[in-house]
Amino acid sequence: MTIKNVKKRWKDIPIGGVIVEPKTSLRNKTGNWRVQKPVFHPERCIHCMLCVPYCPEDAFIVEDGKLKGINYDYCKGCGLCASVCPVKAITMEDENVEQENDEK
Amino acid sequence: MNNLKIFVDSKYIDNYETVLPLSGAHAVAEAMRQINPDTVAAYPITPQTPIVERFSEFVADGKVDTEFIPVESEHSAMSATIGASAAGARAMTATSSVGLALMFEVVNAASGMRLPIVMPVVNRALSSPINIHCDHSDTMACRDAGWIQIYSENSQEAYEHAILAIRLAEHPEIQLPVMVAQDGFITSHSVEVVRILKDEVVKNFVGERKPIHSLLFSENPVTFGALELPDYFFETKRQQQYAMEMALKYYSDIANELTKLTGHAYPMFEPFMLDDADVALIALNSSAGTIKKVVKEMRQEGKKVGLLKIRLFRPFNYELMKSMLKHVKTIGVLDRSFSFGANPPVFSEVLASLRSENIFSFVYGLGGRELYESQVRETFDNLLKGKFDAKINYIGLRE
Ligand code: SF4
Ligand code: SF4
Numbered sequence: 001m002t003i004k005n006v007k008k009r010w011k012d013i014p015i016g017g018v019i020v021e022p023k024t025s026l027r028n029k030t031g032n033w034r035v036q037k038p039v040f041h042p043e044r045c046i047h048c049m050l051c052v053p054y055c056p057e058d059a060f061i062v063e064d065g066k067l068k069g070i071n072y073d074y075c076k077g078c079g080l081c082a083s084v085c086p087v088k089a090i091t092m093e094d095e096n097v098e099q100e101n102d103e104k
Numbered sequence: 105m106n107n108l109k110i111f112v113d114s115k116y117i118d119n120y121e122t123v124l125p126l127s128g129a130h131a132v133a134e135a136m137r138q139i140n141p142d143t144v145a146a147y148p149i150t151p152q153t154p155i156v157e158r159f160s161e162f163v164a165d166g167k168v169d170t171e172f173i174p175v176e177s178e179h180s181a182m183s184a185t186i187g188a189s190a191a192g193a194r195a196m197t198a199t200s201s202v203g204l205a206l207m208f209e210v211v212n213a214a215s216g217m218r219l220p221i222v223m224p225v226v227n228r229a230l231s232s233p234i235n236i237h238c239d240h241s242d243t244m245a246c247r248d249a250g251w252i253q254i255y256s257e258n259s260q261e262a263y264e265h266a267i268l269a270i271r272l273a274e275h276p277e278i279q280l281p282v283m284v285a286q287d288g289f290i291t292s293h294s295v296e297v298v299r300i301l302k303d304e305v306v307k308n309f310v311g312e313r314k315p316i317h318s319l320l321f322s323e324n325p326v327t328f329g330a331l332e333l334p335d336y337f338f339e340t341k342r343q344q345q346y347a348m349e350m351a352l353k354y355y356s357d358i359a360n361e362l363t364k365l366t367g368h369a370y371p372m373f374e375p376f377m378l379d380d381a382d383v384a385l386i387a388l389n390s391s392a393g394t395i396k397k398v399v400k401e402m403r404q405e406g407k408k409v410g411l412l413k414i415r416l417f418r419p420f421n422y423e424l425m426k427s428m429l430k431h432v433k434t435i436g437v438l439d440r441s442f443s444f445g446a447n448p449p450v451f452s453e454v455l456a457s458l459r460s461e462n463i464f465s466f467v468y469g470l471g472g473r474e475l476y477e478s479q480v481r482e483t484f485d486n487l488l489k490g491k492f493d494a495k496i497n498y499i500g501l502r503e
Contacts, residue, residue: 009502010339015279015347016218017340018317019327 030057034077036092040069044089051081051090111299116367119305126298128291131259132198132224132284133158134298135266137168138306139222142193142313145173145184151203151236153226153292159198178203182210182223189219190328192318194270196221200288201228204242208249214281215250215344217328220273220313221281223251224266227389227440228288238288240389240440244449250344252282252351253418255388259296262286264366265415267301270310271358277350279316287390305365337471338501345467345496348419355416372416373428377403381410384429386454387438388414395438414450422495425457464492468499475499 014020045067052060052067059075061068070081082090111123126134132155136144144163146156163172171188175181181197188195199207204225214221225243229235243253254269256262262284269282286292317326332340359370376392377399378384385395392413402409412428429435435458439448447455466483469475479499486492 007335007502008339010342010346013336013339013343015316015340015343016216016328017330017332017336018217019330020317020324022325 029073030076031073034095036077036079037095038070038075038081038090039093041089044087046087048086050084054080054084111297113367119301119365121300121302123297123299125295126259127293127295128259128262128286129154129226130158131263131298132266134300135263136196137162138303139270139310140168141170141196143171143188143195144197145175145181146197147178147181148174151201153198153200155198155224178206179210182207182214185221186210186214186219189221190217191320192315194313198224200226201242202231204246205230211246211249213329218279219281220279222269222273224284226288226292227285238290243283243285244441247418247449252280254284255415255417256286257390257392258291259298262291263298264368267306267309268359268362268370272351272355274313275354278347278354280347280351285389290390309365334472338473341470342501352419352421370415372421373424374413374415375428376411378410378412380408382408382433384410384412384432385436385438386412388417391438420453422457425454465496466499467496473500
């Protein structure tokens with residue numbers, strides 16, 4: 001992975017660590033913090049939405065009252081969702097294990 | 105009004121309102137009344153000083169427009185002051201001794217967020233043993249906290265320095281908090297004649313604060329005090345160092361502006377019978393007054409002694425110190441605090457001013473930034489080649 005050094009010099013950033021525009025946290029992709037990854041099993045999901053407010057990164061994708069999946073750009077792999085889900089519709093898997101498909 | 109003529113040079117008399125018998129603490133409170141800050145937050149019991157007590161009377165009597173916030177601790181006092189300042193207010197507080205120690209965490213936050221808070225500090229000892237009297241352990245413990253520090257010989261200076269500090273803090277290229285120190289009891293509780301400027305003279309001098317960012321500018325929303333990881337923390341801290349360099353650059357301009365109004369000079373370091381001195385003492389705060397008296401007496405006896413009084417301790421002008429002392433054969437440095445196990449603070453700076461050949465500073469690794477072997481090698485190579493342009497250098501900073 002190549003990382004382009006786009007970091008600014010000290011004279012080019014706002015003083016005092018002030019963040020001068022809103023929504024900059026969108027640029028902070030916390031997904032690369034993950035050691036384990038939550039895997040969503042839609043066939044088990046009862047759409048109770050309990051996982052959604054527990055997620056510290058607001059990483060759940062919800063459409064029309066249904067849980068659709070997880071935004072891995074921001075999911076940091078904390079596992080809170082897996083532990084609160086009442087029907088084990090989210091399981092934690094090691095990040096390096098290829099986990100493309102749900103069982104069956 | 106008539107006694108003004110006794111105490112004030114006729115050239116400046118129009119700028120003055122009166123002379124009052126004031127303690128150092130009450131003199132500073134008077135300055136605060138004239139500055140009329142938007143917000144003052146303070147914790148009202150010990151180790152607080154009569155500064156805030158008197159100022160709260162001004163608030164109660166409607167003599168200022170200040171929002172006065174009585175908080176539950178010194179830590180909260182600085183926290184509330186930070187909040188007000190980040191909102192764009194001209195915010196002040198005052199403290200002393202262990203109160204400053206309790207504030208310490210947020211004292212650093214104020215400078216880190218570049219908030220131009222002015223805080224008079226009455227210098228008193230830190231516990232333990234418990235002791236309420238004067239020494240400089242409190243502000244010296246904050247000398248690396250990123251605040252400008254101005255030290256005052258007497259009530260008059262404490263009054264004028266508080267007014268000067270507002271302009272210094274809020275200068276667009278500086279934007280740093282300022283501590284204005286005076287000696288506990290010796291200055292803070294001893295009544296002296298203090299010449300008081302007219303309210304409108306002070307008002308015009310301090311002007312209005314023009315914040316660069318404000319939490320309340322809803323059309324330009326900003327965040328103060330957010331997280332910065334190793335990728336940016338060092339750069340933000342380098343800006344603070346630059347701001348101190350700017351304080352050194354602009355200090356004299358601002359001081360000279362005040363001199364035009366008061367007729368008093370505010371040099372960073374003030375010489376007293378130093379020109380032809382063989383021996384000099386260096387001191388700050390009220391002891392400078394004591395030393396001046398002894399210097400005068402000893403001069404009568406034909407002894408070539410002198411004094412160099414430090415007014416601006418942070419930032420510290422090493423070059424100026426060196427040039428002012430170059431003719432002095434023997435120097436004594438007075439410290440009213442320890443740096444246990446090391447050179448006391450003032451001594452340490454004077455020593456650094458005088459003995460600075462072939463030694464360079466390298467600041468590195470702030471906020472978790474790595475130090476690499478290649479950088480160590482490069483530093484060695486540069487040192488082997490000889491001298492650096494700057495005394496203070498940086499490893500791993502994005503210049
Ligand atoms: S693992 Fe944590 S961050 Fe990721 S989706 Fe679950 S709760 Fe959100
Ligand atoms: S907690 Fe479990 S069942 Fe409820 S919405 Fe989330 S994944 Fe589905």
